Amino acid sequence: MAVEALGSAPRTKVAPWNDPTVRGWVFQVVVVGLVGLLAWYLVDNTITNLERQKIASGFHYLGREAGFEIGDTMVEYSPASTYARAIYVGMLNTLKVSVLGIIMATFLGTLLGIGRLSNNWLLSKICEWYVEAFRNVPLLLWLFLFYKLISEAFPGPRQAISAFWGTVFLSNRGVYFPVPLADAVFKWMGVALLVAIAGAWALHRWARRRQDATGQPFPSIIAGTGLIVGLPVLVWLLGGAPHHMSWPALKGFNFDGGSVIQPEFTALLFGLVLYTSAFVAEIVRSGILALHKGQTEAAAALGLTRGQSMRLVLLPQALRVIVPPMTSQYLNITKNSSLAIAIGYPDLVASINVTINQTGQAIENVLIIMAAYLSVSLSISAFMNWYNKRIALRER
Amino acid sequence: MHKTLGVSLGLAVLLASGGAMAGKDLDAIKAKGHVVCGVPTGTAGFALADSQGKWVGLDVDVCRAVSAAIFGDSEKVKYVPLTAQQRFTALQSGEVDMLSNNTTWTLTRDTALGFDFGAVTYYDGQAFMVSKKLGVKSAKELNGATICVQPGTTTELNLADYFRANKMTFKPVVIEKVEEVRAAFFSGRCDVYTNDSSALYSTRVANVPAGQSPDDYIVLPEIISKEPLAPVMRHGDNQFVDIVRWTQYAMIEAEEYGITSKNVDEMLKSENPAIKRMLGVTPGMGKALGVDEKWAYNIVKLVGNYGESFDRHVGKDSILKIDRGLNRLWSQGGLQYAPPIR
Numbered sequence: 001m002a003v004e005a006l007g008s009a010p011r012t013k014v015a016p017w018n019d020p021t022v023r024g025w026v027f028q029v030v031v032v033g034l035v036g037l038l039a040w041y042l043v044d045n046t047i048t049n050l051e052r053q054k055i056a057s058g059f060h061y062l063g064r065e066a067g068f069e070i071g072d073t074m075v076e077y078s079p080a081s082t083y084a085r086a087i088y089v090g091m092l093n094t095l096k097v098s099v100l101g102i103i104m105a106t107f108l109g110t111l112l113g114i115g116r117l118s119n120n121w122l123l124s125k126i127c128e129w130y131v132e133a134f135r136n137v138p139l140l141l142w143l144f145l146f147y148k149l150i151s152e153a154f155p156g157p158r159q160a161i162s163a164f165w166g167t168v169f170l171s172n173r174g175v176y177f178p179v180p181l182a183d184a185v186f187k188w189m190g191v192a193l194l195v196a197i198a199g200a201w202a203l204h205r206w207a208r209r210r211q212d213a214t215g216q217p218f219p220s221i222i223a224g225t226g227l228i229v230g231l232p233v234l235v236w237l238l239g240g241a242p243h244h245m246s247w248p249a250l251k252g253f254n255f256d257g258g259s260v261i262q263p264e265f266t267a268l269l270f271g272l273v274l275y276t277s278a279f280v281a282e283i284v285r286s287g288i289l290a291l292h293k294g295q296t297e298a299a300a301a302l303g304l305t306r307g308q309s310m311r312l313v314l315l316p317q318a319l320r321v322i323v324p325p326m327t328s329q330y331l332n333i334t335k336n337s338s339l340a341i342a343i344g345y346p347d348l349v350a351s352i353n354v355t356i357n358q359t360g361q362a363i364e365n366v367l368i369i370m371a372a373y374l375s376v377s378l379s380i381s382a383f384m385n386w387y388n389k390r391i392a393l394r395e396r
Numbered sequence: 397m398h399k400t401l402g403v404s405l406g407l408a409v410l411l412a413s414g415g416a417m418a419g420k421d422l423d424a425i426k427a428k429g430h431v432v433c434g435v436p437t438g439t440a441g442f443a444l445a446d447s448q449g450k451w452v453g454l455d456v457d458v459c460r461a462v463s464a465a466i467f468g469d470s471e472k473v474k475y476v477p478l479t480a481q482q483r484f485t486a487l488q489s490g491e492v493d494m495l496s497n498n499t500t501w502t503l504t505r506d507t508a509l510g511f512d513f514g515a516v517t518y519y520d521g522q523a524f525m526v527s528k529k530l531g532v533k534s535a536k537e538l539n540g541a542t543i544c545v546q547p548g549t550t551t552e553l554n555l556a557d558y559f560r561a562n563k564m565t566f567k568p569v570v571i572e573k574v575e576e577v578r579a580a581f582f583s584g585r586c587d588v589y590t591n592d593s594s595a596l597y598s599t600r601v602a603n604v605p606a607g608q609s610p611d612d613y614i615v616l617p618e619i620i621s622k623e624p625l626a627p628v629m630r631h632g633d634n635q636f637v638d639i640v641r642w643t644q645y646a647m648i649e650a651e652e653y654g655i656t657s658k659n660v661d662e663m664l665k666s667e668n669p670a671i672k673r674m675l676g677v678t679p680g681m682g683k684a685l686g687v688d689e690k691w692a693y694n695i696v697k698l699v700g701n702y703g704e705s706f707d708r709h710v711g712k713d714s715i716l717k718i719d720r721g722l723n724r725l726w727s728q729g730g731l732q733y734a735p736p737i738r
Contacts, residue, residue, distance in 0.1 A: 067552075067553045067557065068553055068555075068556050068568075069552070069556045069566065069567075070568070071568045071569055071570065079557075080560075144576075148579075151580060151584070151585040156584045172584055172585050173542060173585075251540065252540040252541075253538075253540050253542065253587045254540050254541070254542060254567070254587075256540065263585065264569065341571075341572050342571070342572065342573065342576065343576070344569045344570050344571035344577075344580065346570060353547055353572070354547050354552060354570075356481075357480065357481060357484070357547065358553065360484060360504070362484075362485055
């Protein structure tokens with residue numbers, strides 16, 4: 001009734017079953033009700049069956065000792081840690097490969113996309129072949145190929161290839177390189193870096209506004225770079241300039257000390273980046289081609305070089321076409337990173353799989369994994385939608 | 397929306413079917429006319445499809461023996477190859493009737509996961525395999541090693557426990573598909589491959605890549621865990637569990653009495669009351685189990701006794717040549733011991 005009151009234009013009275021508004025509401029209520037019923041049936045059925053089969057449920061197991069080792073961790077972890085910690089470690093690994101993958105695929109893909117439009121015949125053909133080769137073969141096969149290449153082509157640790165005067169070692173165990181020994185100062189250097197980045201950004205904005213207002217340029221790029229490099233170095237010097245390094249050295253079976261990029265990670269990252277950049281390249285190309293030819297001609301008429309017209313005229317406009325499909329590619333990278341299980345990179349799925357098998361709590365763990373991927377994906381979507389709105393054409 | 401609905405519907409079907417079967421497993425098996433048996437995806441000697449697509453192995457024989465006991469025919473089995481990861485869900489959901497999948501009998505699995513275990517078909521233990529080139533003689537020398545391991549089994553836990561107990565460290569490389577784990581090990585990505593010793597012997601002989609020989613690899617002497625491998629059933633149908641359990645006992649007992657697939661017909665004329673009871677000459681045992689009186693006769697006739705099955709698939713007559721070891725009969729210094737069939 002309230003609905004009818006809303007559309008309160010006086011009109012001839014119709015029976016409620018002939019009123020499209022009422023009918024619309026009725027159908028929607030029915031659909032929502034049916035979906036709700038189905039959900040309730042599923043949940044109830046699941047719980048009943050679990051009880052009947054005497055399978056324990058709940059999330060208590062998360063606090064128990066995990067008991068298994070993880071090969072590649074960004075944070076402290078040992079078999080004595082809890083299942084929750086193991087899942088967290090896996091989550092961080094998934095995020096690491098996804099974030100790096102997204103950044104690298106965007107750069108590579110953009111270059112390839114522009115390259116395909118190049119007037120240089122060779123360059124455009126190479127880019128075209130790259131795109132066709134990578135997007136037409138399943139990602140899983142690329143992963144297997146890269147993993148096999150790394151583990152077969154590189155020698156064992158005892159015959160490792162050394163580079164940079166014996167400080168970096170390449171073997172089928174990965175790339176070992178020296179890192180500074182942990183020191184309290186590094187944390188403050190990190191803070192300084194963040195502050196410097198924020199400062200450089202503010203400086204750049206200020207310079208831009210001043211130039212717009214007064215026409216006076218300010219070398220904000222150079223100043224900003226100086227700030228970003230200088231501030232952490234200053235903090236390092238103030239902190240007593242700790243310079244003790246951890247050097248990798250062969251000890252027993254493997255290298256000890258230093259830090260390592262493992263073959264599983266390398267293979268997964270390469271696979272994701274090379275595969276996805278082929279799609280990104282096509283999106284970028286389509287974005288640029290979507291622009292009216294007049295844009296290029298106008299830019300040329302103004303005397304801009306090809307590089308300038310690409311950077312200042314074409315790409316900013318093409319972004320409006322590029323961003324929405326790009327969101328899908330970013331989501332794809334994140335979700336495809338779960339193929340890690342095939343080549344042994346310990347991502348979220350790997351942690352969850354082991355947990356399922358040790359605890360038998362399949363439903364709970366599947367819920368966790370769904371929630372994790374959903375929140376990452378929704379975050380990416382939300383960010384991209386925000387960005388899309390920001391660059392959208394403001395019509396006046 | 398579409399996708400979520402699809403997934404939920406799939407889950408619903410899965411759970412609903414799981415519910416419908418509970419408690420009536422044996423009736424359901426008899427009604428459909430075959431046993432659905434979950435076996436490993438491919439472990440030479442235990443379960444492997446041969447060139448004709450026929451499943452053979454020690455695990456497969458367990459399924460065949462159960463089929464022989466229930467149907468009097470050892471081939472009324474449908475094999476479902478399952479990875480260590482898939483197997484429990486497949487059993488819980490009713491996709492398979494039983495697992496003969498090199499599953500280690502543990503308390504958690506027997507209770508919280510809602511399973512029942514049959515009799516132990518193979519006493520196994522986790523061990524380490526290394527390349528001879530490393531010059532390692534004992535697992536105690538493995539500090540700092542990179543170790544290839546398959547996820548989803550007790551293997552990972554035993555491994556971590558052993559290294560923690562011996563104050564050593566290691567780096568795991570965890571890969572789901574067994575083929576890929578083996579490839580990673582044989583290519584040198586790992587120093588060590590750990591698994592149940594049976595699987596290591598099987599891998600060493602059957603999966604070593606061309607250009608290398610099984611003799612390039614050794615299985616280290618340390619056995620770091622107890623792995624009693626047994627068939628697994630769901631809670632809820634004790635009669636079916638009994639049949640699976642006593643099927644294995646019948647195979648052990650047959651070996652003990654010297655009954656083989658070749659002489660079982662002559663043994664029908666035996667005067668030994670225990671043999672007469674077992675082979676159904678003196679009726680009663682079959683009725684008690686709820687199967688045909690000739691159940692044990694059929695098992696031995698169609699599949700063989702435990703020793704025959706062992707020798708044929710993993711022991712002296714096979715390429716694996718695994719020593720009987722703990723799997724000898726109790727009367728010969730092993731652990732295989734069957735309660736009396738009476």
